[in-house]
Amino acid sequence: MKGVITGLFYLFLFHPAYSQEQWKNIYRESAWAERDQWQRAGELIQLLKIKEGSVVADIGCHEGYMTTKLSPIAGKTGKIFAVDIDQSKLNLLKKHLEDRKINNVTLIKGEEDNPKLSSNTFDAILILDAYHEMDDHDEILHHIKVALKVGGRLLLCEPISATRRNLSRAEQELKHELGINFAIEDLKQAGFEISYQKDPFADRTKVKGDTMWVIVAVKKG
Secondary structure, three states: OHHHHHHHHHHHHOOHHHHHHHHHHHHOHHHHHHHOOOOOHHHHHHHHOOOOOOEEEEEOOOOOHHHHHHHHHHOOOOEEEEEEOOHHHHHHHHHHHHHOOOOOEEEEEOEOOEOOOOOOOEEEEEEEOOHHHOOOHHHHHHHHHHHEEEEEEEEEEEEEOHHHOOOOHHHHHHOOOOOHHHHHHHHHHOOOEEEEEEEEEEEEOOOOOEEEEEEEEEOOO
């Protein structure tokens, strides 16, 4: 009987539905400490080149993994705008901010094609593992470019697995991934200048079976 129970446990453990649920949990606050082991968040923040007083947007913020890390860098004179189209995520983030007594963050419920950011305001904008979900990426990039100050930086960081690099964009996005080549093409078409790119950047093969690339694009005058 013990062997049967053990076998059922392992069947459950490696069942696709269980794996999918574990994948979803990497965005939850309960998984942030584990995420710190592979996300390389500190390096992402360095690439944004923000400091005390900076105004920064975290688009696709989920429950605020990066928002809470950006907040102390911007400090009392800076401001973080956390954007998501899912109000339930923003509600959870609000609680996380209250628990941590963070008061330099503004929550914004964006639209699928518009993050609703003020014009010529932002020193840096981050989109982490969310750009592949944006069907109207040209419109999103237009709004971001308008929102950035001249010299402002946009950082994209997205996953792609080795077996899907040669698939079409539509096929990659169905798997919640995106190759760096598609993002570079989007950014150049939108008029951004690519200042930094690295592929691969973060290794999450043990978590999701893929790696993440990073791009920094600059708004020129």
